[in-house]
Structures are given as structure tokens and as C-alpha cells.
Amino acid sequence: MNYWPLAGIAIVVLGFALRFNPLLVVVSAALATGVLAGLDLVAVIEALGKAFNDNRYISVTWIILPVIGLLERYGLQQRARSLIEGMRGATMGRLLVAYLAFRQIASALGMKDIGGHPQAVRPLVAPMAEAAAVKTHGDLSGDARDEVKAMAAATDNVGLFFGEDIFFAIASILLIQGVFEAAGYPLTPLELSVWAIPTALFAFAIHSWRVLAFDRRLGRGAK
Amino acid sequence: MITYEWLYLFAGAAFAVWAALSAKDGRWGNAAFWALLAVSFLLGSHLSDLANGGLVLAMVAIAGLGGLKRSDPPTTSPQAREAHAARLGNRLFLPALVVPLTAVAGTLLYNYTPLGETGLFEARRETLILFGIGVVAALAGACAWLRPPLMAPAEEGRRLIDSIGWAAILPQMLAALGAIFALAGVGDIIGGGARGVIPEGSVFLTVVVFAAGMALFTMIMGNAFAAFPVMATAIGIPLLIETYGGDPAVIGAVGMLAGFCGTLLTPMAANFNIVPAALLELKDQNAVIRQQVGTAVPLWVCNVIIIYVGAFLLWN
Numbered sequence: 001m002n003y004w005p006l007a008g009i010a011i012v013v014l015g016f017a018l019r020f021n022p023l024l025v026v027v028s029a030a031l032a033t034g035v036l037a038g039l040d041l042v043a044v045i046e047a048l049g050k051a052f053n054d055n056r057y058i059s060v061t062w063i064i065l066p067v068i069g070l071l072e073r074y075g076l077q078q079r080a081r082s083l084i085e086g087m088r089g090a091t092m093g094r095l096l097v098a099y100l101a102f103r104q105i106a107s108a109l110g111m112k113d114i115g116g117h118p119q120a121v122r123p124l125v126a127p128m129a130e131a132a133a134v135k136t137h138g139d140l141s142g143d144a145r146d147e148v149k150a151m152a153a154a155t156d157n158v159g160l161f162f163g164e165d166i167f168f169a170i171a172s173i174l175l176i177q178g179v180f181e182a183a184g185y186p187l188t189p190l191e192l193s194v195w196a197i198p199t200a201l202f203a204f205a206i207h208s209w210r211v212l213a214f215d216r217r218l219g220r221g222a223k
Numbered sequence: 224m225i226t227y228e229w230l231y232l233f234a235g236a237a238f239a240v241w242a243a244l245s246a247k248d249g250r251w252g253n254a255a256f257w258a259l260l261a262v263s264f265l266l267g268s269h270l271s272d273l274a275n276g277g278l279v280l281a282m283v284a285i286a287g288l289g290g291l292k293r294s295d296p297p298t299t300s301p302q303a304r305e306a307h308a309a310r311l312g313n314r315l316f317l318p319a320l321v322v323p324l325t326a327v328a329g330t331l332l333y334n335y336t337p338l339g340e341t342g343l344f345e346a347r348r349e350t351l352i353l354f355g356i357g358v359v360a361a362l363a364g365a366c367a368w369l370r371p372p373l374m375a376p377a378e379e380g381r382r383l384i385d386s387i388g389w390a391a392i393l394p395q396m397l398a399a400l401g402a403i404f405a406l407a408g409v410g411d412i413i414g415g416g417a418r419g420v421i422p423e424g425s426v427f428l429t430v431v432v433f434a435a436g437m438a439l440f441t442m443i444m445g446n447a448f449a450a451f452p453v454m455a456t457a458i459g460i461p462l463l464i465e466t467y468g469g470d471p472a473v474i475g476a477v478g479m480l481a482g483f484c485g486t487l488l489t490p491m492a493a494n495f496n497i498v499p500a501a502l503l504e505l506k507d508q509n510a511v512i513r514q515q516v517g518t519a520v521p522l523w524v525c526n527v528i529i530i531y532v533g534a535f536l537l538w539n
Contacts, residue, residue: 033403050272058395073371122502165476
């Protein structure tokens with residue numbers, strides 16, 4: 001067997017570790033992988049161009065930016081902050097646990113498009129978490145603010161990943177079903193999606209505990 | 224019938240406007256990058272594969288040489304924003320909610336009422352198309368309500384897209400890399416290698432290698448979808464199900480979730496891990512991943528235990 005195509009993976013790992021521009025790393029890996037697998041360079045560039053073109057739908061979602069930017073111009077982030085400041089008992093930990101539950105449940109019901117980084121985390125969840133952390137712990141350093149915002153983004157990811165598979169009509173469940181059916185094991189999507197529930201509960205428990213612990217740690221470090 | 228092509232023209236027009244505004248601002252690197260992306264979206268369906276490949280290489284060259292910079296188009300001051308927020312109140316959230324609600328409610332209506340029989344949308348493409356319709360509705364509504372200066376939506380959009388920069392096309396580029404990996408047979412090599420390290424006769428260790436393979440290969444590819452067929456056909460089906468008699472439903476469902484733990488750990492999953500770091504203007508590109516490690520690792524262990532208990536101990 002020709003193991004040379006794996007050099008592409010090595011390029012990716014090294015390139016990311018050495019902090020080269022990720023686009024440059026990815027395209028170098030693609031060209032190297034194709035050439036080492038025995039294709040000629042022009043054929044690899046053609047394959048890359050075709051694949052990039054076929055996946056344009058992934059970048060279509062940026063059309064939401066004018067809406068978010070316009071609302072930010074009129075104070076969307078400030079409004080999100082003052083909403084939290086007006087709530088009694090709102091801490092960063094409790095806020096993110098509530099968002100985690102909301103994101104998991106909504107995704108489990110098939111509404112995974114509610115939430116997401118450009119639509120929800122940047123304009124709403126991150127400023128709310130930051131405001132709640134400042135409210136409880138007083139002013140925070142720039143690094144601590146970055147940590148809070150990163151935790152807000154992480155919470156959105158965890159909620160989505162470990163909620164969406166409970167909904168049976170989702171791409172990943174259909175992929176599992178397809179692979180198993182091709183191998184002679186027909187399963188219904190529902191048989192698969194119920195088995196996403198135990199992991200979802202563990203994900204909620206682990207991440208909630210971590211968010212609350214992070215909030216306590218901020219309290220100790222802020223003063 | 225409304226197809227993805229309509230969305231490509233819409234997005235291509237947005238990128239073209241951002242390119243023009245960047246040029247007017249004298250930011251030539253940004254102008255060239257967004258112009259090339261606009262060409263890809265507007266004309267990509269009609270260009271040859273080689274021409275599309277040339278567009279990719281040109282965009283990567285601009286990004287790799289550091290040609291993309293943040294921009295600061297005119298916007299409102301923090302004080303003015305506070306004043307607007309106080310005056311407009313919670314109604315400000317409404318336009319932001321229009322987009323997901325249109326996508327979700329529209330998808331449900333389209334799939335569960337006779338509306339779907341009209342064939343208005345390209346088959347199985349309705350959610351993203353409805354997202355696009357939601358954007359148009361939210362933008363029109365917000366403009367009618369707030370009466371911003373004519374170019375404000377475009378300039379505010381440019382402020383955000385330039386803060387994301389090259390990361391905006393990284394997820395799409397990674398999908399293209401996945402296609403090249405598939406073409407080169409990388410999956411078969413990885414699957415074969417994973418099979419090679421499994422000690423014979425141990426169900427538990429086979430579960431561990433299967434779940435570790437899912438997580439690691441997901442980290443390399445940036446998404447679990449690419450890893451799943453490889454690991455399922457190399458280990459999951461022949462060993463866990465056929466040799467050891469495990470429950471296929473648990474092995475499939477929880478195996479995929481073990482892969483999702485890998486997604487939390489890799490910069491290759493750019494749209495979840497790198498794009499938000501750019502969007503939130505964090506100093507550390509890997510800040511989101513750092514916050515996810517403490518959840519992903521213990522959760523991966525839970526998945527191993529769930530597979531072992533659910534697919535073997537409870538099943539037999």
C-alpha cells in the first residue's frame with residue numbers, strides 16, 4: 001500500500017502547530033496529498049477547484065452579517081448586556097447553563113438553526129455572559145473577558161453537538177443509517193437517535209459543572 | 224423553482240459589494256480577496272474546474288501573504304449605541320430572531336404540509352434557502368424600521384466580514400481538502416492502520432480503538448462525517464458487530480458522538496472553533512478549543528463506557 005498520501009496529514013498538523021496561515025496549510029496539504037497519491041498537479045488543482053465550487057453552500061451563511069452588523073449599529077450588544085444587568089441572580093455560570101439546556105433541547109427538536117456563532121453568540125450570548133461576569137466579579141482583565149467569550153462559544157458548540165443527534169431527521173443520523181444499511185444492517189433513524197440521549201445527559205452534566213466551576217474561579221482571580 | 228444557485232448569486236453580490244467598498248477604502252488586499260470570492264459565487268457554476276482551482280490558489284496566495292486586514296468603516300459610537308439601545312428596547316432582538324424562525328418554521332411547514340408539493344424549493348435544500356429568505360426579510364424589516372443611511376447595512380457587514388477575514392472561507396476549503404483526501408484513499412490507509420493496532424480478543428480495547436479512531440480521524444478531517452464511514456467499515460462493523468456481536472444501533476450512534484468529541488478539539492473544525500474566535504475578536508485563535516478540552520475528554524470517556532455497556536453488557 002502507498003502510505004505517501006498521509007504526508008498531507010503531517011503537513012496539516014505541522015502547519016497548524018507552527019501557526020502558518022491555515023488556508024495556506026490546507027491547500028498545501030491538498031496539493032501534496034493529491035500529487036503523492038499519483039495524480040498530476042493540474043488534475044489536483046482541478047479536483048480542488050471542483051470541490052471548492054461544490055461546497056459554496058457552506059459560505060453562503062455570511063449573508064446574515066449585514067443584518068447582525070446593522071442591529072449592532074443600533075445597540076444590539078448593549079441591549080443584551082442591559083437585559084442581563086437588570087436580572088436579579090443572573091450569574092455567568094447560570095446564564096450559560098441555561099443557554100446550554102436551551103441549545104440542547106432546541107437542537108434535539110430539530111431547531112439547530114436557532115443559535116450559532118454569527119447569529120447568537122457574537123451579538124447576544126457572549127455580551128450577556130460578559131455582563132453577568134462583570135456584574136458578579138467586578139471589572140475583569142482582557143484575558144478573563146476573552147476566556148468568558150470563548151466559554152460562551154464553547155457552550156454553543158457543546159449544546160449543538162450533543163443535542164442535534166436526538167433529532168432523528170438530521171444528516172449525521174442519516175449518514176449512520178446509510179453506512180449500516182449498505183453493510184446489511186438496516187436500522188431506523190429512531191433506533192439510532194435514542195442512543196444519543198445518554199451522551200447528551202453526560203454532556204450537560206459535565207459542561208454545566210465546568211461552567212459553574214469557571215465562574216467560581218473567576219471570582220477568586222478577579223480581585 | 225428556487226435553487227442554491229439563487230443563494231450563490233445573492234452571496235456573490237454581497238461579496239462584490241464588499242470588494243468595491245474595500246477598493247474605495249484603499250484596502251487592495253481585501254478588495255482582491257472578496258472580488259475573487261465574488262467571481263467564484265457568481266460565475267463558479269459556469270467556469271471550468273481548472274479556472275475554479277485558479278481562483279482558490281489566488282485567494283490563498285492573498286491570505287497567505289497577509290493581504291487581508293481588518294477594516295473600520297464609519298459606524299456609531301458606543302455612547303450612541305447605548306442611547307439607541309435604551310430607546311429601542313427589546314424590539315431590537317426581533318429582526319435577529321426573524322432569520323432562524325423563518326428557517327425553522329418554514330422547513331417544518333414545507334415538510335409537513337401540502338406546501339412541499341408545490342416544488343417551490345430545490346429538493347432537500349429548503350432550510351438554507353429559507354435562511355436566505357429570512358435574511359432578506361430581516362434586512363428589509365430592519366431598514367424600514369431603523370431608517371439607516373443607505374450604505375449602512377453593507378458597511379456594517381464589511382466590518383464583520385473583515386473581522387473574520389480569511390477564516391470566512393476556511394470551512395469551505397476544508398470540505399475541499401476532504402474531497403482530495405477521499406480521492407487519494409487516505410481513509411482506507413487510516414482504517415487499515417487502526418485495524419492493525421487492535422489486540423485480538425479484547426472487546427473493551429476494540430471499543431477504545433474504535434472510539435479513539437473516530438475522535439482522532441475527526442480531528443484530522445475536521446468533521447465526524449468523514450471519519451464515520453472509515454471507522455465503521457474498518458472496525459465498527461467487521462469487529463464490534465460481526466465478531467463480537469454488539470448492538471449496531473449503539474455502536475453507530477455513540478461512535479458518531481465519540482467523533483463529535485474530536486470536533487471540539489481541532490482547529491480543522493474551523494466553523495465551530497476558529498471562526499468564533501475571529502468573530503469574538505479573541506487574541507488567541509485557539510481560545511475556544513482551550514475551553515472545550517475539559518468537556519470533550521471526559522465526555523469521550525463516557526462514550527466509550529456507553530458503547531461498552533450499551534452495546535455489549537446490556538445487549539447480550
